[in-house]
Amino acid sequence: MADTKRVVALDIGGTKIASALVTLVPGERPRVDAVGKVPTEAKRGGAVVLERAIESVRRVIEETGAAIDGIGVSSAGVIDPRTGDVTYANEIMPGWGGTHLGAELEAAFGVQARVMNDVHAHALGEARWGAGLGKSSCLVVAVGTGIGGAFVNAGSILLGAHNEAGHIGHVCCTDAVGVPCSCGATGHLEPIAAGPGIIDRYLELGGSELTPSGDPVDGAYIDRLAAAGDEAAIAAEARSGHAIGEVLGSMCNMFDPDCVILSGSVAQCGPAWHDAMARGWNESVMPPVAKTPVVSGSLGGDAPLVGAAENVVSSGYAEFA
Structure with a gap:
């Protein structure tokens, strides 16, 4: 063709x-x-x-x-x-x-x-061909080793004056008061809600640095412990989930997206994380946007590849279209 x-x-x-x-x-x-x-x-x-x-x-x-x-x-x-x-x-x-x-x-x-x-590419792929297909706008948030985001409206990404729009990991939240961030500020979402933050909190609460097999603990291991009822693991995941929910609710108050697309390894955590996210969401979201659907990404690892390719044939940014 x-x-x-x-x-x-x-x-x-x-x-x-x-x-x-x-x-x-x-x-x-x-x-x-x-x-x-x-x-x-x-x-x-x-x-x-x-x-x-x-x-x-x-x-x-x-x-x-x-x-x-x-x-x-x-x-x-x-x-x-x-x-x-x-x-x-x-x-x-x-x-x-x-x-x-x-x-x-x-x-x-x-x-x-x-x-x-990379997060913009991931968001563009999901918005145009993944979980956001057919939606007028979406807020895409990836929670893994770090936290990134992008707001996509009518198929185009909000870029910002300094190419910085969408850095949702560097939004302040109540759970992070006084916690230093790698960017030099304090109180940001990423250091407490991303994967390393969950591990740090688990260790602070008395969790072991090693698994029974002698490997360093990771997020997947902590999630299994949380599912089994380990209090330190549950508390570590709950802090992360609550903070994410609070910030997502606040962002929906501001942007009013058609949907929120949530992806990344941390978003695969079990009920301890998701229940806490729901609590944080309910505490911060305004009634007109409270029913905004929060859905999982559907393209997986293909999302940034699809988004990057789309950007070549049809710019992902409205100002360059």
């Missing part, structure tokens, strides 16, 4: 780089093929990450033999989608900030490359 577009999509995170060929046909769900993953090796510096990103694009082209129409990138860090530059990245990806990612990919492959923040 003449309107079919084939885009190499990359999802660059602190741990791994995922790559795939995404085929976009108007009116049809995007097809994701030739998915591959390689370690990011972020600690080796931004130049190494860039090299591995270029290698990932080359792998997809060579494996599929496709003539590609562009490269779509989902990347950790603060991204200027106007230029494709990584304007800021934290200590998880040293040297990644300042990378001219879009320009480097265009120079290497001779096709257009568009870059967006």
